[in-house]
Amino acid sequence: MRLKDALFSLQPGKKGQRIIREMTSKWSEKEQDAENEVPLPEYPRPQMRRGSWVNLNGWWDYAIVPAGSAYTGAQGRILVPFSPETARSGVKRILQPEEAIWYVKQTGPVKVPDKHRVLLHFGAADERCIVWWNGQKVGSHRNGYLPFSFDITEYVRQEDNELRVYVRDDTDKGTACRGKQTLKPGGMFYQAQSGIWQTVWLEYVPERYVRELSFSPDLKQCAVKIQLRMNAPAPVEIESEGMTYRFAEDQFSCVRRIDSGKKDHQGEYVLAVTVPVVDLHLWSPDAPYLYPVKIRAGTDQIESYFAMRSFGKGVDKNGHPCITLNGKPYFLNGVLDQGYWPESLMTPPSEAAMIFDISEMKRLGFNMIRKHEKTEPARWYYHCDRIGMVVWQDMVHGGGPINAMLLTYLPTVFPVIGKCLKDRHYRLFSRTDAPARKRFEQDLIRMLRQYGNSPCIGIWGLFNEGWGQFDALRLTEVIRKHDPSRLVDHAGGWYDQGGGDLRSVHNYFRKLNVERDSRPFVLSEYGGYSCKIEGHAACEDTYGYHTCRPEDFPCEFRRIMEEISSLRERGLAAAVYTQLSDIEEETNGLYTYDRKICKPDPDHGIGVR
Numbered sequence: 001m002r003l004k005d006a007l008f009s010l011q012p013g014k015k016g017q018r019i020i021r022e023m024t025s026k027w028s029e030k031e032q033d034a035e036n037e038v039p040l041p042e043y044p045r046p047q048m049r050r051g052s053w054v055n056l057n058g059w060w061d062y063a064i065v066p067a068g069s070a071y072t073g074a075q076g077r078i079l080v081p082f083s084p085e086t087a088r089s090g091v092k093r094i095l096q097p098e099e100a101i102w103y104v105k106q107t108g109p110v111k112v113p114d115k116h117r118v119l120l121h122f123g124a125a126d127e128r129c130i131v132w133w134n135g136q137k138v139g140s141h142r143n144g145y146l147p148f149s150f151d152i153t154e155y156v157r158q159e160d161n162e163l164r165v166y167v168r169d170d171t172d173k174g175t176a177c178r179g180k181q182t183l184k185p186g187g188m189f190y191q192a193q194s195g196i197w198q199t200v201w202l203e204y205v206p207e208r209y210v211r212e213l214s215f216s217p218d219l220k221q222c223a224v225k226i227q228l229r230m231n232a233p234a235p236v237e238i239e240s241e242g243m244t245y246r247f248a249e250d251q252f253s254c255v256r257r258i259d260s261g262k263k264d265h266q267g268e269y270v271l272a273v274t275v276p277v278v279d280l281h282l283w284s285p286d287a288p289y290l291y292p293v294k295i296r297a298g299t300d301q302i303e304s305y306f307a308m309r310s311f312g313k314g315v316d317k318n319g320h321p322c323i324t325l326n327g328k329p330y331f332l333n334g335v336l337d338q339g340y341w342p343e344s345l346m347t348p349p350s351e352a353a354m355i356f357d358i359s360e361m362k363r364l365g366f367n368m369i370r371k372h373e374k375t376e377p378a379r380w381y382y383h384c385d386r387i388g389m390v391v392w393q394d395m396v397h398g399g400g401p402i403n404a405m406l407l408t409y410l411p412t413v414f415p416v417i418g419k420c421l422k423d424r425h426y427r428l429f430s431r432t433d434a435p436a437r438k439r440f441e442q443d444l445i446r447m448l449r450q451y452g453n454s455p456c457i458g459i460w461g462l463f464n465e466g467w468g469q470f471d472a473l474r475l476t477e478v479i480r481k482h483d484p485s486r487l488v489d490h491a492g493g494w495y496d497q498g499g500g501d502l503r504s505v506h507n508y509f510r511k512l513n514v515e516r517d518s519r520p521f522v523l524s525e526y527g528g529y530s531c532k533i534e535g536h537a538a539c540e541d542t543y544g545y546h547t548c549r550p551e552d553f554p555c556e557f558r559r560i561m562e563e564i565s566s567l568r569e570r571g572l573a574a575a576v577y578t579q580l581s582d583i584e585e586e587t588n589g590l591y592t593y594d595r596k597i598c599k600p601d602p603d604h605g606i607g608v609r
Helices: 001-009 351-363 378-387 404-413 415-419 434-451 472-483 553-568
Strands: 053-055 058-066 076-080 099-107 117-123 126-135 136-142 148-151 160-168 200-206 211-220 223-230 236-240 243-249 253-257 267-276 293-296 300-306 309-316 322-325 330-336 366-369 390-394 455-460 487-489 503-507 522-527 572-578
Touching: 076 099, 117 126, 136 148, 211 293, 211 300, 223 293, 236 267, 243 267, 309 487, 322 572, 330 351, 330 390, 351 378, 366 572, 378 390, 404 415, 434 472, 472 487, 522 553, 553 572
Parallel strands: 330 366, 330 572, 366 390, 390 455, 455 487, 503 522, 522 572
Antiparallel strands: 053 200, 058 076, 058 099, 099 160, 117 148, 117 200, 126 136, 126 160, 211 223, 223 267, 236 243, 236 293, 253 267, 293 300, 309 322
16 A cells, blocks of 8 residues: 555645636637627537527626525626636636525517427526526526426516526535535535536427437347427327338327416326337447437427447456446446536536547547536537447535545545445434435436436446445435436445445555456546646645656556556456546646646557557
8 A cells, every 4th residue: 555645645734725726728718708708509408409499608697695685786797607606707706605696687589489388498507596587486496416497488578588596505514416516625625616507598399399308229129219208299200210200199198297277288298119220330439329310299399319239247258247338348448527627617618628528538548437426518428429438427425514534535545444334324424414315316316317318328326435325225226216227336435335236446545456246346446646737737735646747647647557457357347547637636637627738648548448
C-alpha cells in the first residue's frame, strides 16, 4: 500500500475554503454573451423529436430573495440554462439554503396551432421549484436531476406571456439528491449549484399525443418491443428500415386515469407491440448502429431511434465471470466522468463540448464512461449512442451529511472496514429520514424510466462508497423489476451487501489485483494520478491519490494501463480510471479542467480494449 499517498488524501491540516481561479473552456472564450444569445439551441430530446417547438434559453430576469418571499422586481439578468453560481450565467452568486431564486421570462405571443396543446418542458432545475404561467400556478417539481413538464394550454395568450419560476435548493444541508455538490467545496466535493441548469422549451402537440416512448431490443427474436404512452388512443404507424407497421386504436389499453375532473387528455393509454427487425445490426462501441424510426400516432409525428444490443453476464475463455455485450465476453475499459465545467459547472457549455469529451475518451481507447453521481442532458446520451460509448450510469445520492471518515476515507485506506457494515444501520449511513428514503426510491424509478431508453447505458450504479446507502439488496430488485435488461452495481467501492451483478471495488493505494467472486469483478475506480498543469489549474490546493509530474504522466499512465490489460487474463471484467478531467482541487484528470491540455501522450491510444 502507498500509505503516504493514502494519508495525504485525508488532507491533514487543511483549513478553510480554497480560492477558485476563474477559468473557461474554449467553448466560452468570447468576451460576453450577445443580447439574443440562445445557449444549447439544439432540440433537447433526440429520441422524441418533433418539429414544432420553441427554445426558451437565453436572458431572463432574476431575483434572489429570502425563502418564501414574493417576487418584487428584477435584480438583474441571468443566462438560462446556466446556474446562478456559474460565471457563464452572468450572476456568480451562491444560492444559500435559506434563500430562493425567482426567474421571470417574457415569452411574447404564443400562437397555438388549431387543435393543439402547449407543453412547457424543463430539462432540470435544482432542486425544487414552483412554476407559474401568466400568474396561474401550473405545477411544481422536486428533484434537481430529472426533467419535468406541464400542459399550459389553458393559460397561454395570443398576446405577451410571462413565465415565472421559483426555486430553492438545500444542497448538503438537506436530504435531497445532490451528488458531489456541497456548500463547503474541497477535495472530491465541488461547488454547489442551483436553479435551472438544463434547457427550457415549449412544444406544440396535437390533442392526442405521445407522452412516453420506449424500445426494448430482443436479440433472440430478432425484434424490438415498442411501448407508447399516450393521453388518448389513436391509430399508429411505425416506420423503420423501409417497413411500415400499423396498429388500431383498440389495441391500446388504459392503464391509469388521473381523477381531476378535467378533459380526456388527463388519461393514460399504452400500446405495447413487437416489431421484427429485418436486417440485424448489433450495436457496440466498435459498430454503433442506430435504427431510425418514424412514428405517427394520429396527427402526432415523432422521429426516434433504437439499437439492437444486450448486456449481461457470462464466463470468459478462462472460466472467469465476465460482462457480456450481445452474448459475448466484453471488457469494459472505462473512465470516470463527473461532468463538470469551469465556467458552467454541471451544464455543458455547448453541444460541441459534450461531443468533445465523449470523442476524446474514445480516441484514447476507452469504450465506457461511468457517469458519476450526476445525470446529463438527453443529448449527451444520444452522442454516446451514435459515437459508440457504453455508459455506466450512477444514481445521484442523497440523505443527510456524509460521515466522510467512516464512508470515504477509512475504507479507502483500510478496505476491511468496508466489508463489515450492513446498510440497515440507517444512522451510520445518514439515512434516518424515512420520507427522504421513500423519495429516493421514487426518484430511482423515475430515473430508470427517463434514461432507460438510451441504448448506450449498460450498467446502473445504485450506491457509491456508502454515500446515502440503504436497503441496497431490496433496491437492486426494484431496479431489476423495472429494467431487467441491464446490470446493477448495488454498492460500488465498499459496503458490498453480497448482491447486485458485480463485485465492485475501488483501489487507489494498493497493488491492483482481482478478487475471486461468483460475480464479475470490476475495478470501479482506480488510478487518480494527481498531475497539476500550471496555468490550467483552478486553484493552488490540489487533491488526488498519487502525485505525478507532468513530464512523467504519460509513462505512468501507460504503465497502469498495461497493468490493467494484464489483469484481464486473471478475470478483471471492467475497470474505471479516475478521471476524465480535473475539477476544482482535483488534478487527477486526463484533461485539464478547461479541456485545453491532454496529459497522456496525445499521439498514442492507451491500447486497452
